[in-house]
Amino acid sequence: MESKQAVQIAEAKAVPLKRKRASGSSDTLLIFLLPAAILVVWQLITGLKLIPSYQLPSPLDVVGTLFQFLLDGSLLSNLSVTTGRVFCGILAGTTAALLLGSAVGVYRKAEKTFDPVIQALKSIPGLAWVPLFILWMGIGELSKVTLIATGVFFPVYLNIVSGILNVDRKLIEVGKIYQFSRMKMVKKIIFPATLPFFFTGLRSGVGIGWMFVVASELMGASQGLGYLLVIGQNSSSPNIIIASIVMFALMGKLSDMLIKAIEKRALKWRDDSAIGG
Amino acid sequence: MLQARNVSRIFENGTGLADASFDIKKGEIIGIIGKSGCGKSTLLRCIAGLDTEFEGELLIEDQPIRGPHPQIGVVFQEPRLMPWLTVLENVAFGLTGKETENLELARTYLRHVGLAHAENLYVRQLSGGMAQRVAIARALAAQPGLLLMDEPFSALDAFTKMQLQDLVLEIWERQPLTVVMVTHDIDEALYLCDRIVLLSGKPGSVDTIFEVDVERPRGRSNIALTKKKAEILNKLQLEKVIVDPAV
Numbered sequence: 001m002e003s004k005q006a007v008q009i010a011e012a013k014a015v016p017l018k019r020k021r022a023s024g025s026s027d028t029l030l031i032f033l034l035p036a037a038i039l040v041v042w043q044l045i046t047g048l049k050l051i052p053s054y055q056l057p058s059p060l061d062v063v064g065t066l067f068q069f070l071l072d073g074s075l076l077s078n079l080s081v082t083t084g085r086v087f088c089g090i091l092a093g094t095t096a097a098l099l100l101g102s103a104v105g106v107y108r109k110a111e112k113t114f115d116p117v118i119q120a121l122k123s124i125p126g127l128a129w130v131p132l133f134i135l136w137m138g139i140g141e142l143s144k145v146t147l148i149a150t151g152v153f154f155p156v157y158l159n160i161v162s163g164i165l166n167v168d169r170k171l172i173e174v175g176k177i178y179q180f181s182r183m184k185m186v187k188k189i190i191f192p193a194t195l196p197f198f199f200t201g202l203r204s205g206v207g208i209g210w211m212f213v214v215a216s217e218l219m220g221a222s223q224g225l226g227y228l229l230v231i232g233q234n235s236s237s238p239n240i241i242i243a244s245i246v247m248f249a250l251m252g253k254l255s256d257m258l259i260k261a262i263e264k265r266a267l268k269w270r271d272d273s274a275i276g277g
Numbered sequence: 278m279l280q281a282r283n284v285s286r287i288f289e290n291g292t293g294l295a296d297a298s299f300d301i302k303k304g305e306i307i308g309i310i311g312k313s314g315c316g317k318s319t320l321l322r323c324i325a326g327l328d329t330e331f332e333g334e335l336l337i338e339d340q341p342i343r344g345p346h347p348q349i350g351v352v353f354q355e356p357r358l359m360p361w362l363t364v365l366e367n368v369a370f371g372l373t374g375k376e377t378e379n380l381e382l383a384r385t386y387l388r389h390v391g392l393a394h395a396e397n398l399y400v401r402q403l404s405g406g407m408a409q410r411v412a413i414a415r416a417l418a419a420q421p422g423l424l425l426m427d428e429p430f431s432a433l434d435a436f437t438k439m440q441l442q443d444l445v446l447e448i449w450e451r452q453p454l455t456v457v458m459v460t461h462d463i464d465e466a467l468y469l470c471d472r473i474v475l476l477s478g479k480p481g482s483v484d485t486i487f488e489v490d491v492e493r494p495r496g497r498s499n500i501a502l503t504k505k506k507a508e509i510l511n512k513l514q515l516e517k518v519i520v521d522p523a524v
Contacts, residue, residue, distance in 0.1 A: 173327055174357050177345050178371030178419065188370070192361040269361045269399045 057239035062246065065239040079247060082217065082224040085141070086209045086255075089148025093205060096149065097156035098198075105164025105194070106186055118157065126151040126208070127215050139220035144213070151212040152205035156198070163197025164190055196270065199263040206259060210252045225251075278303045278423060278455045279324065283333035285480075286319050293480040294319045296333070303422075306449060306456040308466030308473040312513070315481030317459040321427050324457065325351050337423065350421030354428045356408035358400045358415075365396035368414045386414040389448060406437035410444070417448065426458040430465065439497075442468055446493065463509055467502045468495055475512060485512055 039059055045051055046058035053061065069075035100118070103110040129150055137143035167190050175185045217226020225244045232240030264271060279301040287293040294316030301307050309317050322328040324335060326345035335342040337349065358367045368383035387393050390410040400408060409429060416424060426445075430438040442465060449456060460466050466473045470489055477484035487509060491501050 170353070170355065170357050171359065173353075174359075174370070176327060177325065177349075177351050179345050179347070180371075189359070192359065195361070267361075269401070 054236055055238060057242065061239045062242045065237075065243040066246065069243065075247070078224050078228055079251070082213055082226065083251065085144050085216070085224065086148060086206075086213045086251075088141075088145045089212070090152050090202075090206060090209045092145060093149035093152030093209070094156050094202060097153045097160060097201070097205075101157045101160030102164070102186075105161050106182070106190065115161070118154075122154050122158070126154075126212060130215060130219055134219065144216035144221070147216045148209050148212045151208040155204040155208065156201040159197045159201025159204075160194060163194035166197070167193040196267055199259070199267065203256060203259050203263075206255050207252065210248060210255070214248065278305075278338065279457070280336040281320075281324075281333070282336070284320070284323060284331050284335055285333055286316070286323055286328060286331040287480045288319075291479055292316065292319075294323070294331070294476070295478070295480040295482045297476070297481075297483050298333075299474060299483060299486065301423075301455060301457065303455055304453060305471045306445075306458070306469050308470035309457065309459045309476065310461060310463060310466050310473060310509070311476035311481055311484075313461070314479050315476040317461075317476055317481070318427055320476070321351075321425050321457065321459050324423075325349060325425050347419070348422045350416035350419055350424045352409075352412050352416050352424065352426045352429045354431060356400075356405075356412040358403075358408060358411055360400045362400070363396065364392060364398050364400075364403070364411050367400070367411055368418050370415055371419050383414070383418050386418045387411075389417070389451070390414045390444060404437075405433050406441065409433065409441060413441075413444070413448075417452075417454075422453070423455045423457065426456065428459055428461065431461070438462075438465070445469060463506055464497070467505055467509075468497060473509065475509065477513075 042056075043059050046053060046056055046061075057065075066075065069078075100110075100114060104115050104118075105111070126147070129147060133143040133147050137146060171189050171193065172185065175189050180188065213224070214226050214229070217224040218230060221227040221230075225247050228244040229241055232238065232244065281297050281299050284297045285293075285295050287295060292314040297316075297320060309320060311317050319328065323331045324337075324342065326342055326349065329344055337346055340346075342349075359370060362370065365380060365383050365387065368387055369379040372379040372382060374382070384393065384396065387396055390413055392407060392410055392414065395403070395407065395411075400411075403411065409432075413429070430441050433441065445456065445458075446469065448454065456469075458466070458469065467489060473487040473489060475484045475487065476482065487505060489502070489505060491499060491505075495502060
């Protein structure tokens with residue numbers, strides 16, 4: 001009787017394991033199923049000329065366009081200009097968010113002074129700044145980077161502030177027991193405890209950065225992936241537009257992966273697989 | 278070591294501590310017991326310097342306590358370790374010396390709590406008992422004369438609890454240390470303590486101080502301890518009979 005029960009329990013434990021393993025491989029299949037289907041249907045529709053190519057080019061056309069841009073060097077130059085803008089915007093926005101966020105999180109007076117204003121500005125849709133920034137700074141690099149920085153600032157700032165306000169009081173008390181100064185408290189407890197929040201903010205900030213660079217390049221640029229979008233529209237070349245969109249998607253994914261990798265290193269204490277020895 | 282003179286800290290909801298006075302001698306292990314809401318933890322927080330809004334006077338080695346004091350170490354109910362630090366770095370957390378010396382000291386105390394092999398683990402990889410050992414090592418590494426423990430083993434299973442009680446005794450025998458432990462486990466108090474302070478009432482005040490003059494090592498089912506337990510239970514029971522009609 002007892003041993004029968006034991007067998008049943010062993011089986012009960014084995015079943016979910018099996019199921020998990022099976023779902024793992026079919027999940028990978030599922031991930032590629034839809035994109036592959038879309039590509040096939042897309043190629044079929046365009047191959048059979050159901051939609052004229054001046055409206056929707058075939059996937060192979062798009063790849064061809066990308067390849068041609070790669071060969072004549074325009075892909076790399078436009079890509080680097082856009083990436084540079086995004087990078088500068090992220091750098092500026094994140095720096096501002098770090099400075100203001102830390103001040104607001106740590107000093108009550110700074111919170112009272114800045115936070116209400118920032119909370120109010122937060123509700124302005126980022127793109128509403130576009131005309132003002134162009135008026136103030138023209139359509140040069142400065143207005144573009146400023147727009148991106150504005151977009152990046154808010155998620156990073158909000159996450160840092162809520163991270164600092166969420167630091168476990170119980171850990172702060174440990175610092176008090178050791179008579180930490182305010183600086184030491186920030187360095188040894190508040191900063192590391194807030195780091196996960198900072199990365200969450202940074203990741204959504206980077207996403208917004210790529211969104212805003214498109215807006216800033218659409219409003220007037222002579223170089224960049226957004227400029228390619230405009231060219232494609234003006235010359236009725238959807239292949240250029242889609243090629244540019246593909247590059248945006250790739251770059252967005254790449255930058256997110258990069259930050260994820262940095263995050264994983266910086267927060268390796270949260271990682272299940274980090275086994276010390 | 279520690280004197281409390283008419284210490285009161287009463288909260289708005291009527292809980293807290295009223296007019297507590299007692300002396301703790303160097304090297305003693307003192308237990309503080311009582312029902313919830315009778316101010317056990319409040320008393321400990323006042324001694325630790327985390328709550329400075331009390332009335333009366335608390336003296337550590339004749340100096341008044343006005344905030345956290347380097348002579349006082351604290352082990353909380355939860356381990357309260359920094360999850361981003363390894364076990365070793367956690368033990369060295371509050372130390373003020375040079376980095377290498379701190380780590381050396383931390384290693385020593387990790388050995389004392391039996392976790393020398395775990396120094397590179399992160400907090401999330403520890404069991405509850407291991408984490409609390411690390412917390413004890415962290416408190417000891419700062420070399421306090423007085424160690425405060427606030428229900429330190431209440432979240433642990435019975436076996437781990439007994440192991441850690443023995444660990445506390447081991448450490449106490451190894452180095453000069455005075456211990457004040459808040460607990461609601463009467464057996465734990467009887468097994469460890471020289472004296473047990475029973476707080477009662479709401480807000481709580483010192484009801485009775487029991488002397489436990491049984492030689493260590495004590496058996497957990499020692500007859501003298503069992504008698505003492507009956508005495509304490511009796512006292513707790515009486516209080517209940519008096520309180521109930523009023524409610």
